[in-house]
Amino acid sequence: MEGQPRGSRGPLEKPLPAATHPTLSSLGAVFILLKSALGAGLLNFPWAFYKAGGMLPTFLVALVSLVFLISGLVILGYAASVSGQTTYQGVVRELCGPAMGKLCEICFLTNLLMISVAFLRVIGDQLEKLCDSLLPDAPQPWYAAQNFTLPLISMLVIFPLSALR
Numbered sequence: 001m002e003g004q005p006r007g008s009r010g011p012l013e014k015p016l017p018a019a020t021h022p023t024l025s026s027l028g029a030v031f032i033l034l035k036s037a038l039g040a041g042l043l044n045f046p047w048a049f050y051k052a053g054g055m056l057p058t059f060l061v062a063l064v065s066l067v068f069l070i071s072g073l074v075i076l077g078y079a080a081s082v083s084g085q086t087t088y089q090g091v092v093r094e095l096c097g098p099a100m101g102k103l104c105e106i107c108f109l110t111n112l113l114m115i116s117v118a119f120l121r122v123i124g125d126q127l128e129k130l131c132d133s134l135l136p137d138a139p140q141p142w143y144a145a146q147n148f149t150l151p152l153i154s155m156l157v158i159f160p161l162s163a164l165r
Helices: 026-052 055-083 088-096 098-134 146-163
Strands: none
Touching (some): 055 088, 088 098
16 A cells, blocks of 8 residues: 555545546435335334343344444445445446346345335324224224225325326
8 A cells, every 4th residue: 555656546446437426425325224224124123122022132133233234334335346336236236247236126126115015014004093093982994994095095195206206
């Protein structure tokens, strides 16, 4: 490193093309990573504390998970700097080949689908609890069932919000 001219990059770093400008700050990237790491799993924390037997086992499991999460992010960051790509799929495609890049994209889309299904189930459960609290002694009406409310919410709320983009 001492023999390199000032401002020179390491041997494994490729300079990014001049035409690309990062549009996301480091702080924004950290929040996106935290959001995706927690995801719908955040809703299971009370159940996890109960099943784990208290605070100490839960803290130890969270600590081990944190070690794996940070290790994975460091490896991903290094691979992104080596490959010069800005997306996870691009890094996999660059380092592992086009076939693995396609497989990575398929897995990513499947993951997004499963996450959206999990959030829809949470919305449906909360709507059922709301109807139960509003009508405590009455039987649940047909329009409060999840097989009616989830498609209705998807068509009236989620689809219009997604279509605008």
